[in-house]
Amino acid sequence: MTHLRSKRLPRFAGRTAAAVLGLVAALGLGAIGEAKADAPSDSVGRWSDRAHGFASLAGGTTGGAGGKVVTVTDQAALAKYAAAPEPYVIRVQGAITAQPFGANITVASDKTIVGVGTGGELVQGEFHLEPGTHNVVIRNMTIRDSAIEGNWDCKDTDFDGIQMDSVHHVWVDHNRFSNICDGQLDVRKDSEYVTVSYNRFENNNKTFGLGWTTNVRTQITVDHNLFAHTKQRNPSIDNAAYAHLYNNYLTAQTDPGDPVWTYGNWSRGRTKMVIENSYYRDVQHPYQADTTAELVQRGSILKNTTGRHDEWGAAFEPRDFYDYRLDPAAAVPALVTRFSGPQKNIGVTLHVPGDYPTVQSAVDAVPDGNAVPVTIAVAPGTYREKVFIPANKPHIALQGTGRDRSDTVVVFDTPAAYGGSTGSATVRIAANDVTARNLTFSNDFDEAAHELNGEQALAMKTTGDRIVFEDVAFLGNQDTLMTDSPKLDVISRVYVRDSYIEGDVDFIYGRATTVIERSVIRALSRGSYSNNGYITAASTWTGNLYGFLITDSKIVSDAPAGTFHLGRPWHPGGEPAAVAQVLIRNTELPAAIKSSPWTDMSGFSWKDARFTEYRNFGPGAAVTGDRPQMSADQAREHTVAEYLRGADGWAPYARH
Template sequence: MTTLRSRRRIPAAALTIALAAALAMPAGAALATGAVPARPALAVAESSPTGFASVNALGQNGTTGGLGGPVVTVTNGTDLAYYAGRNTPYIIMVSGRIQISGMITVVANKSVLGVGSTAEITGGGLQLGSTTRPGNNVIIRNIRFTGASDDSISVTNKAHHVWIDHNDLSDGYDGLLDIKRESDYVTVSWNRFHDHSKTALLGHSDTYTADIGKLRVTYHHNFFDGTDQRHPRVRFAEPVHVYNNYYRGNALYGVASTMNAGVLVEGNYFRDVAHPIYVGYDKSGPGRVVERNNIYDNSGTPQTAGTVVEPRTYYSYPLDPAANVPAIVEAGAGVGRI
């Protein structure tokens, strides 16, 4: 078994995000700080992120999105783009199906939240930040993304403190959820990915070495449901924490660590995945992987190599037994669950 090396602890944030009213949750449904949601029913989802989006770093104490800003409801792409691009905090409620083309830029201090179980963005996607306007402190929850002409969600251009939670992503042109170009402190949780190939890229390219020392991302309780590859595919990043995800029928591979990335894969359930973990992939050089407490059900043998920084030096987290992950994730991932 390969081992993990530790590093200086960075305190985790302990913020409760007061979005219960905006999400139309019942009175008193928001969890207290530090609470863990009931499993597997998940009647109430987390009100603040676990993982890297919770960490106090880069001048941002956790991820609060548009907290404190006005709550607005949008039903068309024009209004969505307008409020997403404003320079002040907003809680943007997406109601119904919104058809867009291209990418809408979401700038700092925004929450983009779906209403009920029918919120959908189709034809295009959301890009967090531009080269001149950062996409820091952004929350995207409870939205179905379909048929994007590029990425469904792109976290890019040094965006940090991002929480992407309880979405449903499918049938895009390029990546469903790409995180790249020096972005940092991101949590991807409780999403369902399906009907797609290139699922979740982490790291721009083999030559984009500016990503070294960045791209700290947590993936937990996601359902990679028949998607082919990139769950995630990682370059340069360390540590990347992949825990309690459910992988089912992924044709090419589960996780790939390349270009000296450091990835911890723990407590996941792999079902019918011939290549659950790769060290190196295609033309990219090898990364490092530590695996522990995973279940490989009718799946191949994982590749591992080297040591990886321990995520617990950044934050604490609850870990579900891998045997329980399929039931927990199927019950809780996707839209209409918060």
């Protein structure tokens, strides 16, 4: 956009994100706008989306990481992508009933299959991993109902839930298996580096077996699983080099009068098995071992158990291979009952770097028309790149994983002179329903080092609706943050909370309905003793009651007293129907704010715009004829909720 502004005077350059945020902290700004002390963890745990245990060793198990993300709702699409030679993250939405009954879905290497919410199901079918398959993740699925009524032993069928032969690096996590003819999970024929965690094994005869080989090669971790109303193989592990079972809950296997021999864990052949802090309730033969096998048990709790409780041999020490969190055995029933099986908050997380080398490559992997949330987890570091989230990729969350927002910076240095105002933006968000947290967005174009006609340099531009920025920093000079909409009479909404915004000329601008709450806004000095800049330049459509709301925030500045404007009305291209609406309320203002803080722009008078204040305070606050004040009655209709609600009742603030 074209600005009328005073000539820029010499000013400091070469700022860094850390330096500026350090300055903010040094100002003693309290809770408003501070970076969080804690950030999401990617450590081993119930909510980690990285494989742990043996599946994490020897290169790890990442599934379809680095490949495209697809969503499937039918058998043909599931079979197509699961068997493809390329890596894929395959999201299963809803129940898919396999035809014919007991049909196999062949899963090739480098695949992640994950249920959407708690509704992803494979009914009367099997996921089948053929010899040589490797690097597969199956998560958050329900696999059920391939049992044949009256055929309790299933010896004449081979309808497993998941079957794998001679594979390596497989993670089976947070699934529910129920009512399957033959094995719910069969790990066979020298399969290696397998982890089975947080699954529910229910209502079955032959549940979970490992072996079908005389070799002793398999390494397997089995943790935090529920085995309920399952007769045999919970699990039965034959000729495994190392089997580590911990924090599992086995219950309701005793059934007086049932002719089937029921048992819990069995260390068979030459298996070395370690059982830790598990819980056995109403189980016959809770753990047993062949004379040729070894079994070490420590810390488990047994309630109403009968039969064999075998322990002999030294087995091995799991911590010689990997670290893990061992929960108290007494907590296992409640913990496993709550957290095992599909979980609504397990989704698809794409890691940068690791899964994808850049933020943009992770965005590109999200499917067009995306309908369910995808998180792009960005590790601490500086990412010098431009990022564009197009309109056809909604429901993306950009999440910095450092302790502070300054740890993870997305930055570029394009000015408007080289790409236009929009083209200068480091990050552009055209999609709806996008969230960014715990990140810094910067345009570090050095104005002092260049004399250009077009010094505007955006850190962020949005045109999508329902955009949330939380614990985010926007760094720049002129035009730092533009919140816009696709066209004049389309209303887009943006919510900024607990964040930091800096700049000098029109550095918060556009026509989107924008709420900035509990944040710090820093008005940078350009070295002038008369006019150092303008905080806002709204271009609200005249048919929109709500433009910009800055509330419960703090404006700070190193500019001389009385040299900064609160804003001016921007009419792009002279558009008369763009009539700025800005309310600044309950916000601390610095001495740098002018006594007459609103000013004209491009021939349009500020007095024709909708500029108001309400209950501001600090050395820059005043009530004069040049500072319109909103009445208490009006203020009740100009709240965060009213600005953002819209026809769909959007309330992003309600989570706090």
